[in-house]
Ligand SMILES: Nc1ncnc2c1ncn2[C@@H]1O[C@H](COP(=O)(O)OP(=O)(O)OP(=O)(O)O)[C@@H](O)[C@H]1O
């Protein structure tokens with residue numbers, strides 16, 4: 001890369017030789033002979049690198065460095081644990097120091113200087129330092145670009161539900177601190193999406209977000225996964241390996257399926273949450289950690305505590321703040337925005353252009369109880385997108401027939417609530433048609449025409465069903481039946 005390099009020195013000979021060296025290396029030199037001009041040029045020209053002498057007039061080199069350091073990505077965190085000064089200033093600064101000012105050079109490094117070159121220096125030495133600094137600049141830019149790409153890929157949380165938005169508002173408030181958050185909700189309700197969002201909203205967002213599925217490992221492997229191991233701690237441990245807690249240092253560790261964590265691991269974890277320290281497997285040295293913990297489960301932890309499979313003390317440590325994500329069937333107002341999101345998101349546009357959803361298909365989605373929640377909706381719509389010719393109809397949805405337990409989990413009674421009478425009528429026939437028809441007849445004073453209209457059936461078809469299923473066509477003799 002052809003870089004812009006600002007050279008600051010009050011000695012005209014040194015300035016000229018530095019300027020020549022920079023030009024010779026194929027970069028664009030800028031020059032300043034005092035601290036004031038240096039700061040002005042840093043602001044106006046945004047150089048990639050500054051070669052800065054410490055003893056310069058107007059504003060001393062160290063003060064120039066201090067000001068650049070203060071302006072370099074100051075941390076907005078109010079949380080002491082996460083408040084951090086960036087390791088290097090922007091732009092990178094290489095200090096030029098005369099012999100005898102090494103203490104100053106050390107101070108400069110503490111303030112965020114990238115490196116220092118003692119005077120007198122050879123042009124080879126200078127070339128090496130400049131190349132090293134520019135390689136770091138290039139690396140920082142790559143990291144920035146990649147981070148932005150990853151940020152852009154984040155799954156947005158789509159919702160209009162009051163209840164879910166109240167939970168999300170709480171999650172946002174909690175994000176600012178390092179408080180442990182427990183996310184509860186059925187499978188597919190978005191626990192991981194929310195965990196990632198909490199990390200993204202937090203002052204730790206530039207540090208790693210690491211997820212560990214506690215249900216995916218047998219006990220000893222989970223210990224190794226979380227805490228890492230020392231060399232020689234077991235056969236095959238040929239070198240020290242950090243665990244996920246160490247890898248997440250400064251960031252967030254998401255303990256997914258925490259309810260399935262084995263009991264002995266629960267006590268190890270409790271210690272980490274209490275003392276912020278742990279031992280690697282086979283290690284004798286305590287390791288301190290600065291990690292924010294988030295945990296999630298779809299099992300009922302209170303019941304697990306009762307059954308003795310989950311430690312109560314760990315529960316209280318984890319549940320400093322609990323976010324409960326409601327199941328999709330209890331926030332059907334989210335259905336239209338979620339459908340719109342899944343049908344129109346960029347990764348799906350290639351599957352099927354200008355796709356629409358028929359009213360019948362929407363009704364079928366609306367009356368399905370969604371045991372797999374948003375994940376199931378996403379899968380159903382993705383499948384429909386692949387199969388559909390342009391307009392998604394009920395035949396593209398291939399919704400499974402709801403089981404009686406799914407239906408009983410509905411917040412409404414499918415028999416007596418008129419709004420759900422339409423509820424998956426055809427799918428529920430085997431189990432519920434008799435009850436549905438009987439209820440409709442009862443409500444409509446045993447008038448089959450009206451009952452058929454309410455159920456959305458042809459009158460003749462209803463009569464056929466009534467006959468087939470031997471459904472009574474008049475009120476029972478005893479009205480209390
Ligand atoms: N509100 C939402 N907006 C957009 N997408 C969502 C939303 N909620 C969930 N999803 C999507 O649904 C899928 C499942 O979400 P997620 O993995 O977070 O669920 P989960 O609660 O962790 O499920 P499990 O308990 O099975 O692990 C993901 O693809 C996610 O992007």
Ligand SMILES: [Mg+2]
Nearest residue numbers: 191192256296
């Ligand atoms: Mg999950």
